[in-house]
Amino acid sequence: MSYTLLPLKNTIADVEGFYCAGVKAGLKEDDYDVGFIRSDAPCDVAALFTQNRFQAAPIKHFQRRSINQSDFLLVNSKNANAMTGDQGIADIEEILQTLPFPALNPFMSSTGVIGVRLPKEKIIAAVQTFDLNAKDDASFARSIMTTDTFEKKIGFEVRLEDGTSFKIAGVAKGAGMINPQLATMLCFIATDAAIPRADMRELLAKNAEHSFNAISVDGDTSTNDSVFLLANGRSGAYEKEAFDFALAKIMHELALLIVKDGEGAKKLVAFEVKGARNDQEAKRAAKALTNSLLVKTALFGEDPNWGRIASTIGASGVECDETSLVIAFENVVVYDKGRILFDEEQEEKAHQIMKKDEFRIICDLGIGEGRFTAYGCDLGYEYVKINAEYRT
Amino acid sequence: MSYTLLPLKNTIADVEGFYCAGVKAGLKEDDYDVGFIRSDAPCDVAALFTQNRFQAAPIKHFQRRSINQSDFLLVNSKNANAMTGDQGIADIEEILQTLPFPALNPFMSSTGVIGVRLPKEKIIAAVQTFDLNAKDDASFARSIMTTDTFEKKIGFEVRLEDGTSFKIAGVAKGAGMINPQLATMLCFIATDAAIPRADMRELLAKNAEHSFNAISVDGDTSTNDSVFLLANGRSGAYEKEAFDFALAKIMHELALLIVKDGEGAKKLVAFEVKGARNDQEAKRAAKALTNSLLVKTALFGEDPNWGRIASTIGASGVECDETSLVIAFENVVVYDKGRILFDEEQEEKAHQIMKKDEFRIICDLGIGEGRFTAYGCDLGYEYVKINAEYRT
Numbered sequence: 187m188s189y190t191l192l193p194l195k196n197t198i199a200d201v202e203g204f205y206c207a208g209v210k211a212g213l214k215e216d217d218y219d220v221g222f223i224r225s226d227a228p229c230d231v232a233a234l235f236t237q238n239r240f241q242a243a244p245i246k247h248f249q250r251r252s253i254n255q256s257d258f259l260l261v262n263s264k265n266a267n268a269m270t271g272d273q274g275i276a277d278i279e280e281i282l283q284t285l286p287f288p289a290l291n292p293f294m295s296s297t298g299v300i301g302v303r304l305p306k307e308k309i310i311a312a313v314q315t316f317d318l319n320a321k322d323d324a325s326f327a328r329s330i331m332t333t334d335t336f337e338k339k340i341g342f343e344v345r346l347e348d349g350t351s352f353k354i355a356g357v358a359k360g361a362g363m364i365n366p367q368l369a370t371m372l373c374f375i376a377t378d379a380a381i382p383r384a385d386m387r388e389l390l391a392k393n394a395e396h397s398f399n400a401i402s403v404d405g406d407t408s409t410n411d412s413v414f415l416l417a418n419g420r421s422g423a424y425e426k427e428a429f430d431f432a433l434a435k436i437m438h439e440l441a442l443l444i445v446k447d448g449e450g451a452k453k454l455v456a457f458e459v460k461g462a463r464n465d466q467e468a469k470r471a472a473k474a475l476t477n478s479l480l481v482k483t484a485l486f487g488e489d490p491n492w493g494r495i496a497s498t499i500g501a502s503g504v505e506c507d508e509t510s511l512v513i514a515f516e517n518v519v520v521y522d523k524g525r526i527l528f529d530e531e532q533e534e535k536a537h538q539i540m541k542k543d544e545f546r547i548i549c550d551l552g553i554g555e556g557r558f559t560a561y562g563c564d565l566g567y568e569y570v571k572i573n574a575e576y577r578t
Numbered sequence: 579m580s581y582t583l584l585p586l587k588n589t590i591a592d593v594e595g596f597y598c599a600g601v602k603a604g605l606k607e608d609d610y611d612v613g614f615i616r617s618d619a620p621c622d623v624a625a626l627f628t629q630n631r632f633q634a635a636p637i638k639h640f641q642r643r644s645i646n647q648s649d650f651l652l653v654n655s656k657n658a659n660a661m662t663g664d665q666g667i668a669d670i671e672e673i674l675q676t677l678p679f680p681a682l683n684p685f686m687s688s689t690g691v692i693g694v695r696l697p698k699e700k701i702i703a704a705v706q707t708f709d710l711n712a713k714d715d716a717s718f719a720r721s722i723m724t725t726d727t728f729e730k731k732i733g734f735e736v737r738l739e740d741g742t743s744f745k746i747a748g749v750a751k752g753a754g755m756i757n758p759q760l761a762t763m764l765c766f767i768a769t770d771a772a773i774p775r776a777d778m779r780e781l782l783a784k785n786a787e788h789s790f791n792a793i794s795v796d797g798d799t800s801t802n803d804s805v806f807l808l809a810n811g812r813s814g815a816y817e818k819e820a821f822d823f824a825l826a827k828i829m830h831e832l833a834l835l836i837v838k839d840g841e842g843a844k845k846l847v848a849f850e851v852k853g854a855r856n857d858q859e860a861k862r863a864a865k866a867l868t869n870s871l872l873v874k875t876a877l878f879g880e881d882p883n884w885g886r887i888a889s890t891i892g893a894s895g896v897e898c899d900e901t902s903l904v905i906a907f908e909n910v911v912v913y914d915k916g917r918i919l920f921d922e923e924q925e926e927k928a929h930q931i932m933k934k935d936e937f938r939i940i941c942d943l944g945i946g947e948g949r950f951t952a953y954g955c956d957l958g959y960e961y962v963k964i965n966a967e968y969r970t
Contacts, residue, residue, distance in 0.1 A: 240892030240900055269888050271900055271916040300885025301918055405797075406872045406886075407893035479796040479871070479957075480965055487966030493692025494798075496661050500632030501799035508632055508663055524663040526693055565871075566966065567959050573872055574879030574958065 189428035191435070194341035197355035199321035201341065202378035202420040203227050207320035208329025211312030213264040213298075213305060220312040221329030223259045223374055228290050229416040231256050232386035234394055236411035243267040243274030244294040245412060250275070251291065254383070258289035259374065259414070261330050262309055263359075264298040268409035277304045284310045287318060297359060297372050297410050298332055326357060330372050333361040333572055338443040344379075344432045350423035352379035356436045360403065360444030373398070373413040373440055378420040379429055389430050390415050397437035400469075401561045403448035405477035413437075445561045450568025453485055454561065456546040459499075461512075462556030467504040469558035471549065474502035476562030485564035490536030492520045492528065499549060510552030515539045523552065581820035583827070586733035589747035591713035593733065594770035594812040595619050598749075599712035600721025603704030605656040605690075605697060612704040613721030615651045615766055620682050621808040623648050624778035626786055628803035635659040635666030636686040637804060642667070643683065646775070650681035651766070651806070653722050654701055655751075656690040660801035669696045676702045679710060689751060689764050689802050690724055718749060722764050725753040725964055730835040736771075736824045742815035744771035748828045752795065752836030765790070765805040765832055770812035771821055781822050782807050789829035792861075793953045795840035796961070797869040805829075837953045842960025845877055846953065848938040851891075853904075854948030859896040861950035863941065866894035868954030877956035882928030884912045884920065891941060902944030907931045915944065 194200040203226045208218030231254055235245045244267055260282065267274045281304070282292045296304070327337035341355025356375035390413065398413065415433075446454045457475040462468035475481055478498040484491040492513050499506055513521040515536040520528050539545050586592040595618045600610030623646055627637045636659055652674070659666045673696070674684045688696070719729035733747025746769035753763075782805065790805065807825075838846045849867040854860035867873055870890040876883040884905050891898055905913040907928040912920045931937050 236893075237895075238889060238892040239896075239898050240888055266885075269885060269900060269913065269918070300889055301913065301920065302885075303918075406870055406890065409889050409892060478798055479961075480798045483962055483965035486962065489966070493658075493661060493694075496632055497630060497692055497801050498798065500630040500801060501628075503629075504631070506631050508661060521661065521693065526661070526695075528693065565962065567962050569871075570875055570878065570957065570959050570962060573875035574881070 188347050189425065190345040191342040191432060192345065194343060194353060194355055196321065196323045197339040197341035198223065198326070198357055198374070198376045199323045201353040201355050201376045203418045204376045205319055205321055206326040207317060207322040208325035209312050209315055211308045213262060213308060218325045218328040219264055220262045220309055221326045222261065222316055223326070223376060223416065224318055225257045225416065225418045227418040227420055228255050228257050229418045230254065230383045230386060232390050232415045234390055234413040236408055238407050238409045240269060240409050242296060242410040243270050243278060244296050245410070247275050247278045248293050251293070253291045253293055256291040256293060258285070258292040260292060260294045260313065262296050263330050263332050265296060265302055265304055266298045266300045266410050267296040267304050269301040270303055273303065277306050281306055281309050281313070284313060286314055295372055295412055295414070297330060300409055323357065330359040332359065333449050334359050334447050336447055338440055338447065340436050340439050342432050344428050346423060346425050346428055352377060352421035352423040354379060354429070354432050354436060356440050358440040358444060361447055361449050371408060371411055371444060375415045375433070375436060377417045379417060380419040380422050380424040381417045381429055385426055386415050386417060389433050393434045393437045397441040400559065401441045401445045402473060402476040403445060403451065403563060442561060445563050448563040449572045450566050451563035452543065452566065453564045454544045455485055455563065456559050456561055458546055458548045458559045459551065460557040461550040461552045461554060463505045463554040464556040465558055466556070468556040469560070471499050471502045471504045472558045472560035474498050476560045479565065482562065482565035485540065486566040488537060488540040490515055490520065490533055490540055495547065495549065496521065505553055506551050507553070512550040512552060514548045516546050580739050581817065582737040583734040583824055584737065586735060586745060586747055588713065589715045589731040589733035590615065590718070590749055590766070590768045591715045593745040593747050593768045595810045596768045597711055597713055598718040599709060599714040600717035601704050601707055603700045605654060605700060610717045610721040611656055612654045612701055613718045614653065614708055615718070615768060615808065616710055617649045617808065617810040619810040619812055620647050620649050621810045622646065622775045622778060624782050624807045626782055626805040628800055630799050630801045632661060632801050634688060634802040635662050635670060636688050637802070639667050639670045640685050643685070645683045645685055648683040648685060650677070650684040652684060652686045652705065654688050655722050655724050657688060657694055657696050658690045658692045658802050659688040659696050660692040662695055665695065669698050673698060673701050673705070676705060678706055687764055687804055687806070689722060692801055715749065722751040724751065725841055726751050726839050728839055730832055730839065732828050732831045734824050736820050738815060738817050738820055744769060744813035744815040746771060746821070746824050746828060748832050750832040750836060753839060753841050763800060763803055763836065767807045767825070767828060769809045771809060772811040772814050772816040773809045773821055777818055778807050778809060781825050785826045785829045789833035792951065793833045793837045794865060794868040795837060795843065795955060834953060837955050840955040841964045842958050843955030844935065844958065845956045846936045847877055847955065848951050848953055850938055850940045850951045851943065852949040853942040853944045853946060855897045855946045856948040857950055858948070860948040861952070863891050863894045863896045864950045864952035866890050868952045871957065874954065874957035877932065878958040880929060880932040882907055882912065882925055882932055887939065887941065888913065897945055898943050899945070904942040904944060906940045908938050
């Protein structure tokens with residue numbers, strides 16, 4: 187089976203039958219903060235949610251209603267509607283009842299401060315101003331941003347061998363409280379592919395493992411992490427392998443964009459752990475590396491401090507041994523099965539690699555066939571500044 | 579049984595038969611960096627070590643030699659002698675063979691940069707200059723400091739009901755890479771109590787749980803964490819309950835001093851989790867709070883951001899429920915079983931508590947009887963500065 191991916195110009199807005207936009211409701215000082223995604227045909231909906239025990243009200247609302255078909259999704263930033271109890275769910279019901287148009291199982295998705303009731307009136311007022319025929323990716327993407335510094339969106343037209351084609355596109359937000367467990371921060375993926383519901387769930391879960399579940403900004407798992415896949419079938423086209431490939435690419439790219447835009451982060455680092463006893467242990471070690479403060483500050487200082495990398499692997503609880511471990515900054519091996527290859531020349535080479543905006547650190551445990559690549563970022567003054575001053 | 583604790587002026591130096599001092603060997607620019615503890619009678623030795631898989635060479639040396647009696651302990655800072663393989667152990671053997679005096683099973687303890695061979699010649703030269711009759715706690719305590727900003731030592735004379743007495747004193751170092759698992763950074767406890775060897779192991783392990791195992795500076799578990807208890811029996815006195823009480827107090831105080839002196843830390847915060855399903859889950863939640871970057875930066879910003887506290891508990895994987903959780907900053911309840919009590923007045927009260935150097939945050943999960951108090955600190959610009967610039 188062959189297929190071709192062509193980038194979309196406007197992502198979700200370009201997908202057949204989908205409309206989206208953001209408006210300024212006054213939750214932020216002067217920026218888009220409430221938005222919507224609408225489909226002119228009913229969508230099948232699949233979702234992945236945070237493993238945080240305190241799931242936010244919009245997640246509980248979605249689950250209590252057992253939504254698997256919908257044509258309208260309302261979003262807001264600045265307020266997570268989390269730890270707000272039954273009142274938080276009642277607020278959602280009340281807001282959705284004021285929609286000035288008929289909608290099939292409308293639902294909400296929120297991000298922002300935890301533990302504050304939704305500013306209902308502002309959101310209700312904003313909803314009345316929606317242009318339901320808008321196809322405005324940019325203002326929609328901005329409407330879900332909190333400390334994000336840039337919009338995160340990507341989409342493709344997938345042309346199949348038989349001449350048919352479908353489109354698939356996603357928009358995400360991230361920035362802080364990023365250490366997804368089985369799901370991630372907000373991510374909305376829309377497609378007009380004629381995808382069976384079973385495939386939606388299967389492919390969404392499968393591709394989360396190496397995208398959103400492989401990233402960490404700060405090791406904190408949010409109350410609101412959600413990934414939604416909406417499929418309205420409008421193209422009539424579908425082919426599982428091609429869809430899987432496109433979905434994987436979209437989820438992976440959006441996940442990397444979230445790390446790149448990690449609060450205060452300047453570097454995107456792939457921690458490639460291989461030779462572990464199994465994939466699970468490789469993941470454990472790789473995730474530990476993305477979450478180690480000492481590794482993250484060394485990345486910020488561009489210091490090839492491989493001792494901190496070794497120590498973090500040793501502390502992660504995975505099977506490992508000094509005499510089989512190899513650590514390399516891309517192609518520069520600094521520790522090789524008990525031999526320290528860290529003279530001034532090697533150190534300078536490793537330092538030059540760390541000066542780049544993106545690079546790989548490879549740790550071969552030399553024990554088995556397990557492998558996992560996790561994506562992390564540096565932690566510098568800016569992270570402290572953002573999180574000591576901004577209430578999320 | 580009653581007993582009285584009287585503070586010692588000079589800690590280890592005051593314990594009968596113990597001698598200690600530090601010298602300047604040139605590992606640091608101009609400060610104490612090599613030191614010793616000596617006893618004029620053979621000591622029973624009990625030890626707890628890091629659970630990091632890559633244990634440092636001095637730990638491996640100690641274990642391979644199965645040391646349970648000794649009268650001489652050599653320490654150094656600036657170099658951890660970790661990830662140095664068999665060479666690291668051979669270096670220790672070579673150094674200990676040059677001691678210019680007879681010693682019973684001498685051993686080493688090191689802290690500092692990981693992955694660099696020990697500067698053997700400097701240490702050997704320094705050892706020749708030791709004044710074996712010195713009783714100098716201060717220079718010894720400084721000789722194990724890395725990024726620590728103050729010495730950590732404490733000791734007591736314990737007077738028993740029968741008129742006999744013994745002394746017990748400890749010196750520790752901490753600062754960074756602090757998230758001990760079953761052991762901690764370097765800690766040396768000396769006593770002249772006539773304590774049976776079985777009690778030494780039992781009481782050391784028992785008291786680690788609520789002292790060193792209850793603290794975290796940065797969530798990173800070191801390769802070198804070690805707690806040693808040396809007992810030379812010189813006082814002839816011993817009573818288990820009194821010894822346990824004094825040991826617990828010393829370990830707890832030293833652990834808190836380590837958190838207080840956490841890299842860049844300005845605040846010591848006790849996270850008291852109660853009402854958990856069991857003690858283990860309480861510990862899991864409490865430790866998660868000490869390790870959450872978002873909680874730590876909120877402490878730094880003196881922001882009573884209880885939403886981050888709730889989210890961290892929810893993400894920690896313990897049994898919990900929004901409708902039974904209570905969160906308080908000392909006596910100021912901000913969230914009470916589903917009710918958000920966070921008006922401007924409460925927020926200001928909580929903010930005032932957070933301005934203090936030391937305070938408690940109480941989280942009652944309202945489910946069972948499990949409880950655990952973990953101790954953490956804030957994370958600010960200084961932590962980033964220290965760890966982006968200093969190679970440990």
